[in-house]
Amino acid sequence: MADVFVGYRSEFQDGSRKLVTNDRLEIGVFCVKDEFYAFLNSCPHQGGPVCQGRIMPRVEEHLSAEQKSIRMSFSEDEFHLVCPWHGYEFRFATGKHPGSDAYGLRRFETRVEEDKVYVRV
Template identity: 50%
Template sequence: MEVFVAALADLADRERRVIEVHGVEIGVFRLGDTVVAYRNRCPHQGGPVCQGRLMPKVEEPLAADGSALGLRFSEDVVHLVCPWHGYEFVLSSGEHPGAPDLRLRRYRTELRDGQVYVHV
């Protein structure tokens, strides 16, 4: 089943809509020119993960000798942080960055004529 979400132009980059389809909440996020959608249920203990904060991934680059150069925020990778216990998920993939088997339930999205749809 295809569900209309919004016009792409009505979503700013990294803006979200949480919609409900037959009692299931789905978070839909714009990421540049693409859109991703996940069930609003955290795989940890069921929290409303799609209503969590978006944060840049924290990275710790290493020097050639292996020493740490300090922490920095990624300019490319965004994490969605579950509001219940802080589990983080890569927004573009829905995967937990340290345990790829732990992932959000993803829904197929479609952009057609400037409109965003989710297939459920």
């Protein structure tokens, strides 16, 4: 394991990302809501460049007491990464597909130390 320098914390704005390469791996490092996340830039569906996808808030469905859909809204707390090839979504917090834990991104640990952001590879 090695810590790879990604950049300075001050370079990252909320919702920004940076792709870094180490040996044969391309890793996307994201800053979302003041947290850092890192994933392999390969979608588990068909290998698409998932780390180049959109960052979207989770869509929440509100139900009545009878369990009928009332309305939809965007979450203010949970964000997903959307693969640009076929639209599979992955939770930033876990790297997992919201509909199935069987689909997940390969995650990497991140660390911020004295304004420097690192990813452990």
